[in-house]
């Protein structure tokens with residue numbers, strides 16, 4: 001049955017580092033007892049294997065098998081055994097012939113190597129609580145995959161009456177196990193000590209198993225100090241521990257080396273952890289000599305003051321140190337040490353301990369570094385002594401510590417968990433407890449509940465709430481220090497003032513209302529001050545902005561904004577000047593005055609360069625737009641209000657527009673002739689396109705007149721494809737006779753035209769000579785020769801007024817269909 005060449009091992013299990021001291025003590029106990037077998041330990045990956053590596057021959061990582069149905073664990077109040085199923089991995093270690101598995105909470109009195117010679121595949125000792133069952137703290141097993149997978153399947157299904165491995169294995173093996181003597185797995189109990197049996201079998205004990213949550217290293221060394229069987233067995237565990245891990249043993253033989261104990265082992269053994277205490281002082285404030293002296297004693301100065309002073313607390317004889325401990329050369333008290341007591345609620349339970357330990361119920365035995373540092377108070381364990389910490393201190397007057405700048409020995413969060421006995425941070429949170437009602441009487445509902453009120457609606461007040469007559473007193477600084485308005489706003493809801501009968505209301509603006517328009521006031525003043533004697537009230541309202549007289553802005557707006565609707569002209573004031581056109585001109589005298597543009601939310605009259613005549617004045621077809629006179633090249637300060645512009649009118653030489661080079665004058669512009677010419681050109685073009693020769697005299701003359709003499713180009717004739725000589729396209733349209741043009745122009749009524757009026761007022765803009773067919777060079781000559789024009793002829797010969805020098809202007813025009821607005825204008 002025994003496989004040849006396979007090894008026998010003792011094996012243990014380490015699921016968490018909290019059992020590390022137990023695992024180490026077990027291994028040492030077996031070794032000390034002279035076992036010939038090797039030691040293995042199954043570890044899960046979240047344990048520290050370095051410490052066990054030093055003791056165990058084989059450290060075997062295994063996967064954690066967790067009970068996903070841990071309800072039964074609660075039955076025995078051991079939720080910490082959620083992963084005890086991991087023990088099943090023992091059957092998988094088929095590299096071993098036989099395994100004597102031992103729990104980590106077992107100490108061996110002797111090495112039971114004889115168990116490896118058992119012929120049984122599985123053997124275990126009875127459990128103390130229910131001896132029909134075997135305890136799984138010690139098992140002799142033969143690894144095999146069959147048992148392994150069967151046990152794994154049960155574990156994955158959570159089949160275990162106690163939720164852990166003992167329930168699982170007892171269900172699996174049932175009675176089919178070899179029952180070992182109880183001496184192989186003695187499970188002492190502090191509550192049930194069968195003293196006669198102990199006395200009788202004491203010498204036969206092989207292994208002692210500390211079942212339950214209270215492990216020796218959790219309880220602490222001084223917990224079991226009585227002489228009973230249980231305490232004696234616990235003492236055996238501590239004896240092994242001390243032999244291997246205790247530092248500064250009081251009974252240490254003179255030649256014995258102090259063991260190098262990994263700190264992590266001490267960390268999980270209650271009372272063993274002696275941390276490095278750090279004295280932290282505020283950064284930027286080196287400790288004073290006095291402070292350092294307080295720390296080290298006056299005679300023992302540290303080599304150099306630093307901000308963090310490490311001070312290793314020396315080990316001491318914990319069994320015998322019931323007196324106050326004296327650190328080297330330190331006799332004086334440290335108030336901060338006393339402060340550590342404030343969080344210690346368990347100190348009264350450990351009268352014989354100088355160290356205050358963590359919660360009794362915790363399986364973690366981590367000592368509190370802060371508490372450890374408080375050992376200097378020796379027997380100061382009563383909470384009442386915290387109130388007067390200094391009264392027992394062997395203080396010397398000259399070494400009285402400074403209260404404020406004392407360095408604070410603090411818990412270093414970088415290295416250690418928070419003190420186990422410190423108060424929880426949320427301890428002071430308000431708590432509310434709700435108790436179940438203990439009233440046995442059944443709830444009886446009332447016979448009826450009150451009806452809801454019937455008049456539950458909002459009464460709309462009949463009268464509107466009275467408006468306060470007076471303005472409320474100003475409260476805020478911006479109410480009292482309001483900036484004065486710089487211009488008035490036209491309110492549409494205000495009653496329309498009657499021009500003649502009503503005096504203008506005084507405006508809240510800063511400017512006084514002038515009775516007559518000043519000759520050349522500042523634009524703002526003219527804008528915001530109403531004229532007292534203005535008959536047309538509409539004209540008196542300013543509608544300009546400060547930027548209205550900046551031509552660049554205006555031109556930009558003209559380019560980007562949609563063109564105005566034709567209804568615009570209908571809103572023009574009727575009783576002003578020469579109708580709409582006159583208003584336009586006057587408005588431009590006002591450096592951007594908005595007269596004539598009332599119908600729009602965005603007045604931008606200042607950007608207008610030309611304007612069409614009013615509806616009454618103009619013919620049904622468009623004529624050349626009338627240029628709008630502007631002030632002389634927008635010289636700064638050259639601003640006029642509407643009245644002055646009207647008064648000066650056309651007599652102001654500065655306001656006269658110079659004829660643009662290349663643009664025919666108004667007098668030369670005969671719309672009818674131009675339309676005829678246009679029609680002729682179109683017809684001619686049509687003929688050319690259709691391959692026919694232009695025949696009429698008018699067309700050729702008109703063409704030459706417009707474009708100048710041009711060589712006639714012969715279109716080379718091509719032979720048509722065979723059979724298609726006489727074919728006619730279904731879309732072919734017969735050429736239009738040259739004398740039929742469309743649209744037919746309507747002769748304008750020149751006498752009443754605003755264009756002619758404008759021209760009469762401004763004769764300078766009319767070129768001195770030239771007719772409809774004049775070459776453009778004539779205009780240039782005329783402009784140069786005009787002596788009455790005070791403006792020097794600009795050297796720039798580019799486009800006219802619309803663009804300034806250097807400004808971008810379109811050099812090409814893409815033919816496009818007229819927009820709706822344009823069509824509106826054309827159709828009128």
Ligand SMILES: O=c1ccn([C@@H]2O[C@H](COP(=O)(O)OP(=O)(O)O[C@H]3O[C@H](CO)[C@@H](O)[C@H](O)[C@H]3O)[C@@H](O)[C@H]2O)c(=O)[nH]1
Pocket residue numbers: 012013014015016018019080081084103104105135136137138162164165166167210211212213
């Ligand atoms: O947090 C833990 C818990 C358990 N173990 C390991 O698992 C073993 C079992 O846990 P233990 O606390 O020793 O359980 P017992 O108090 O001994 O409880 C009984 O019940 C357990 C669950 O059924 C069995 O495993 C035990 O053998 C049995 O004695 C320990 O010895 C350790 O080897 C850890 O390493 N870390």
Ligand SMILES: [Mn+2]
Pocket residue numbers: 103104105137209210211212
């Ligand atoms: Mn155990």
